[in-house]
Amino acid sequence: MIHIAKPFIGEEEKQLVMEVLNSGMLAQGPKVAALEKAFAEACGVKHAVATSSGTTALHIALLAHGIGPGDEVITTPFTFIASANSILFTGAKPVFVDIEPDTFNINPAQVEAAVTPRTKAILPVHLYGYVCDMDALQAIADKHNLAIIEDACQAVGATYHGKKAGSFGTGTFSLYATKNIMSGEGGMITTDDDHIAEQCKLIRSHGMRVRYYHDRLGYNFRMSDLHAAIGLAQIGRLADFTAARQANAAYLNEHITAAVTPTVKPGYEHVWHQYTIRLDGGRDRDAAVQQLNDAGIGTGIFYPVPAHQQGYLRELVGEVHLPVAEQLAQEVISLPVHPQVSGADLNQIVEEVNKL
Ligand SMILES: *Cc1c(COP(=O)(O)O)cnc(C)c1O
Numbered sequence: 001m002i003h004i005a006k007p008f009i010g011e012e013e014k015q016l017v018m019e020v021l022n023s024g025m026l027a028q029g030p031k032v033a034a035l036e037k038a039f040a041e042a043c044g045v046k047h048a049v050a051t052s053s054g055t056t057a058l059h060i061a062l063l064a065h066g067i068g069p070g071d072e073v074i075t076t077p078f079t080f081i082a083s084a085n086s087i088l089f090t091g092a093k094p095v096f097v098d099i100e101p102d103t104f105n106i107n108p109a110q111v112e113a114a115v116t117p118r119t120k121a122i123l124p125v126h127l128y129g130y131v132c133d134m135d136a137l138q139a140i141a142d143k144h145n146l147a148i149i150e151d152a153c154q155a156v157g158a159t160y161h162g163k164k165a166g167s168f169g170t171g172t173f174s175l176y177a178t179k180n181i182m183s184g185e186g187g188m189i190t191t192d193d194d195h196i197a198e199q200c201k202l203i204r205s206h207g208m209r210v211r212y213y214h215d216r217l218g219y220n221f222r223m224s225d226l227h228a229a230i231g232l233a234q235i236g237r238l239a240d241f242t243a244a245r246q247a248n249a250a251y252l253n254e255h256i257t258a259a260v261t262p263t264v265k266p267g268y269e270h271v272w273h274q275y276t277i278r279l280d281g282g283r284d285r286d287a288a289v290q291q292l293n294d295a296g297i298g299t300g301i302f303y304p305v306p307a308h309q310q311g312y313l314r315e316l317v318g319e320v321h322l323p324v325a326e327q328l329a330q331e332v333i334s335l336p337v338h339p340q341v342s343g344a345d346l347n348q349i350v351e352e353v354n355k356l
Contacts, residue, residue, distance in 0.1 A: 002336045002345045004298040007179035012236070014085075023225075028205075031228035038235045039091035039188050042157065043166045044118060047197035049189040050228060052175025054153040056221035057187035058086035058123075061123035061170045061307050064189075064199035065147045067092050067120050074114050075123040076258040076307035080323040083151045083276050084307040088316075092120070096308040098322040102263050104128060104276070104332075105220040107324075108136035115140070126155035126165050128302070128334075129180065129245075129273035130264070134168045141169075142181040154185075154273035157242050161267045166190040174232050179237050180245070180273055183231035186223050237346075245272040248346060252335065255350040259333075274302055275337035276327065277353070288356050291331060300334040343354050 032050045040048035051057040071089035077096040087094040104127045125130040139150050148169025155165040156173055175186030189200050192331040207218035249272040264270045279285050286346035287297050306325040307313055326354045335349055
């Protein structure tokens with residue numbers, strides 16, 4: 001079976017974890033600080049704040065921007081549920097708008113139309129590793145004085161006109177085991193803003209600046225040094241991992257003929273967290289997935305149900321119709337593209353996909 005995801009764990013990961021174990025200091029410490037420094041450099045930002053997950057990174061980032069009850073945050077429904085849940089955790093309301101059919105990302109024209117006096121922020125998701133149309137979103141944010149909190153959980157290293165994901169607004173990343181680089185579980189917030197960075201650090205650790213003196217309500221959303229050790233080894237591999245994903249995606253794009261392949265517009269560098277084809281025209285996706293799996297090709301459906309159609313969110317936002325997201329949710333199939341997919345694997349994937 002060619003798996004849809006396969007974490008790479010090398011000697012350096014093991015060695016750095018052993019260093020932490022041998023030090024006897026397992027909680028947030030020097031490895032977290034070193035990972036934050038390397039991550040900030042990789043994203044071209046002043047600050048990176050490590051967290052326990054991508055979900056807690058999103059939650060903290062929204063709180064650091066003062067978002068709470070009575071506020072609205074405009075986001076995409078075509079994403080992992082954490083993007084929407086993090087808005088709910090603050091007491092704010094997610095407002096879902098439709099996506100662009102060619103990029104799978106939030107449609108800026110629809111964002112503009114959804115702004116109300118209660119809107120406080122836009123939460124774009126750089127889905128599959130492809131940055132949203134940030135010029136258009138920034139213009140809307142500037143016009144209406146909105147914060148931008150980027151869900152860059154799938155997009156570490158991706159660029160838009162040379163600028164890195166996570167450097168447009170306040171960035172949030174996941175280091176979950178199957179992401180482009182990982183720490184088992186973990187997350188990161190990126191920002192150039194000193195005040196936001198400070199608030200993020202406070203919220204991450206019970207609002208505590210001086211031990212047992214608490215400036216504000218906070219949580220325990222810290223990363224451990226054990227996790228940071230894995231992340232440190234991985235961030236050293238980021239450039240190689242990204243190049244391997246890009247080479248794999250280029251091969252698939254060139255050779256797959258029996259489905260709609262993903263597009264990359266000029267000015268964008270895609271990092272291919274997922275390589276996602278579409279079976280358009282009402283073709284039977286379940287049968288296609290079965291056929292591929294039977295032939296040893298792992299697949300993923302990201303995501304089968306858009307957020308606005310999940311039961312508890314539907315109760316909250318009412319009957320919202322977002323036709324592009326709803327249609328693409330029926331059509332997408334992601335194929336293995338990770339760095340451990342070999343040339344022989346790629347041949348086999350192409351051969352089986354082109355039989356569909
Ligand atoms: C993975 C992911 C998250 C959440 O990250 P966790 O580390 O699993 O909490 C949020 N948004 C998107 C788009 C993701 O892919």
